[in-house]
Amino acid sequence: MRGAGLWGRLALGACAALAAAGPALSQERGQEGRAVPPLVFTGIPDQDESRLVERFGKVAVYLEAQLGVPVRYVPVKSYPAAVTAFTNGQVQLAWFGGFTGVQARKAVPGSQAIAQGAEDAAFKTYVIANAATGLKRGPDFPKDIQDKTFTFGARASTSGRLMPEYFIRQAFPGKAPEQVFARVGFSGDHTRTIQLVQSGAFAAGAVDYSVWDLDTKAGKVDRQAVSVIWESPTFPDYQWTVRGDVEQTYGAGFTERLRSALTGITDPAILEPFGRSAFIPVTNAAYEPLVAVGRSTGLLD
Numbered sequence: 001m002r003g004a005g006l007w008g009r010l011a012l013g014a015c016a017a018l019a020a021a022g023p024a025l026s027q028e029r030g031q032e033g034r035a036v037p038p039l040v041f042t043g044i045p046d047q048d049e050s051r052l053v054e055r056f057g058k059v060a061v062y063l064e065a066q067l068g069v070p071v072r073y074v075p076v077k078s079y080p081a082a083v084t085a086f087t088n089g090q091v092q093l094a095w096f097g098g099f100t101g102v103q104a105r106k107a108v109p110g111s112q113a114i115a116q117g118a119e120d121a122a123f124k125t126y127v128i129a130n131a132a133t134g135l136k137r138g139p140d141f142p143k144d145i146q147d148k149t150f151t152f153g154a155r156a157s158t159s160g161r162l163m164p165e166y167f168i169r170q171a172f173p174g175k176a177p178e179q180v181f182a183r184v185g186f187s188g189d190h191t192r193t194i195q196l197v198q199s200g201a202f203a204a205g206a207v208d209y210s211v212w213d214l215d216t217k218a219g220k221v222d223r224q225a226v227s228v229i230w231e232s233p234t235f236p237d238y239q240w241t242v243r244g245d246v247e248q249t250y251g252a253g254f255t256e257r258l259r260s261a262l263t264g265i266t267d268p269a270i271l272e273p274f275g276r277s278a279f280i281p282v283t284n285a286a287y288e289p290l291v292a293v294g295r296s297t298g299l300l301d
Helices: 004-020 049-067 079-087 098-107 118-122 158-171 190-199 209-217 246-250 254-263 268-274 284-297
Strands: 039-043 071-073 093-096 112-117 125-130 149-152 183-186 204-208 226-231 239-242 279-281
Touching: 039 049, 039 079, 049 071, 049 254, 049 268, 079 093, 079 098, 093 098, 098 112, 098 158, 098 239, 098 284, 112 118, 112 254, 112 284, 118 279, 125 158, 125 190, 125 209, 149 158, 149 190, 158 190, 158 204, 158 284, 190 204, 190 209, 190 226, 204 209, 239 254, 246 254, 254 279
Parallel strands: 039 071, 039 093, 149 183, 149 204
Antiparallel strands: 093 239, 112 239, 112 279, 125 204, 125 226
């Protein structure tokens, strides 16, 4: 896969963060009194760090109460670091984007996508533009975006890179994004993409529609400075993925118990930071379209 060197460097950061959490990962006792290691999970850092802490901290408390085993959330610094932590067994569960989930399950045979947001079955990318560009919203991919500066999100983001690149290649046949735009950037996360386009650092960008909606609701988006100019066709995206060997540690049936716990979340205080109305069951098969897109764009081996 392209960028393997970058992945390697970022993996070191993931390992350092996980190692620092060592005391928190010591064995504790579950409801049955036997010593069990904590169920450790992570999530891709797709937006503002404070929102991630709020989001995943509540999930950890909820899952621990539902499953009767200690549960720990460990943050990572990048999308590749989340995949690396899952691949190495440093975490057993992860909230992945569609594409990072495909990468993780490819690296760890037997792993399963078990739940997705109700909105993730038909997810969308927004292409946004700075007001100074004069670009206006329309039903078709905006061809006038050519020769302007453009930022994706993280390199392994589904809604911020994989799918936007696919749609760009469809709109401009035979051309890679670097041949379409004057300059291409990678912001690292969706919140940062909005900030960069809003400030004029980039003329346009691709962003997760749910983060746009959350940031707009939080008053972080200046609608006079930046606006949505195109809404993509839908595609599958985020999901909870668990390692296939989790039942060796937590017992037979644990995967289904975990699925049931996640899909049983009804508390708006947990769901709202995800921008989701509910979590619903899902399987690996739902993400096969992303495998095909990843291969067609050259982003998946």
